[in-house]
Amino acid sequence: MLQGVNLACVRGDRELFKDINFSLDAGSLLQVRGPNGSGKTSLLRMLCGLSYPAAGEILWNGTSIRSLDGDYFADVTYIGHLSGTKDDLTVLENLRISSALAGFEISANQASEALKHMGLKGREALPVKVLSQGQRRRVALARLLVCNTTLWILDEPLVALDVMAVKLIQGLLEQHLQRGGVIVMTTHQEIEVTAASIMQLHLA
Numbered sequence: 153m154l155q156g157v158n159l160a161c162v163r164g165d166r167e168l169f170k171d172i173n174f175s176l177d178a179g180s181l182l183q184v185r186g187p188n189g190s191g192k193t194s195l196l197r198m199l200c201g202l203s204y205p206a207a208g209e210i211l212w213n214g215t216s217i218r219s220l221d222g223d224y225f226a227d228v229t230y231i232g233h234l235s236g237t238k239d240d241l242t243v244l245e246n247l248r249i250s251s252a253l254a255g256f257e258i259s260a261n262q263a264s265e266a267l268k269h270m271g272l273k274g275r276e277a278l279p280v281k282v283l284s285q286g287q288r289r290r291v292a293l294a295r296l297l298v299c300n301t302t303l304w305i306l307d308e309p310l311v312a313l314d315v316m317a318v319k320l321i322q323g324l325l326e327q328h329l330q331r332g333g334v335i336v337m338t339t340h341q342e343i344e345v346t347a348a349s350i351m352q353l354h355l356a
């Protein structure tokens with residue numbers, strides 16, 4: 153499904169990585185690891201099509217993502233390390249608007265259900281600015297419950313989450329993989345996810 157072929161990344165005058173290769177089939181998870189500044193976020197942004205590799209090619213089902221454009225974006229959910237929530241909008245509005253921007257219009261009821269699942273029942277009408285960091289992260293991650301995409305690209309999804317929320321997200325990741333989804337994620341911590349294939353990519 154997703155292949156990286158001889159990928160290289162240059163930022164400013166630094167080459168962050170080169171000759172990165174991987175191939176992910178349905179049900180596979182790639183965990184990208186490496187020290188701060190090694191290029192994990194840069195790689196994820198490339199895989200989303202938000203930036204171009206300095207060399208190499210990213211293929212989705214055998215076709216370069218450069219030539220797929222909108223068709224590729226419709227298959228991808230990206231949740232960055234900054235949650236991307238809007239402070240002055242309510243929790244409910246944040247989820248509905250971020251979903252709509254990603255191409256999934258959801259009703260207020262669907263959003264409420266997803267937020268309840270994420271442990272945010274009763275907070276739907278609060279502006280996001282009054283939430284804790286972990287609660288903001290939950291709002292961002294609630295998108296995983298309402299999207300219908302094959303490829304999830306997640307930058308540090310577990311940061312700021314408590315033990316229960318980490319378990320919840322790990323459960324969601326597992327379900328996605330069991331359904332034949334593909335996940336690329338960065339995390340500095342160990343993850344407990346059972347999958348047909350879990351690969352690690354270490355950036356230096």
Ligand SMILES: Nc1ncnc2c1ncn2[C@@H]1O[C@H](COP(=O)(O)OP(=O)(O)OP(=O)(O)O)[C@@H](O)[C@H]1O
Nearest residue numbers: 163164165168186187188189190191192193194195
């Ligand atoms: N547009 C840019 N111009 C110059 N340097 C950049 C640019 N974008 C990123 N960098 C640099 O590239 C390096 C890698 O950044 P990146 O965010 O990919 O690292 P990371 O591995 O995700 O780090 P962390 O673990 O701290 O999140 C950093 O030194 C960063 O400052």
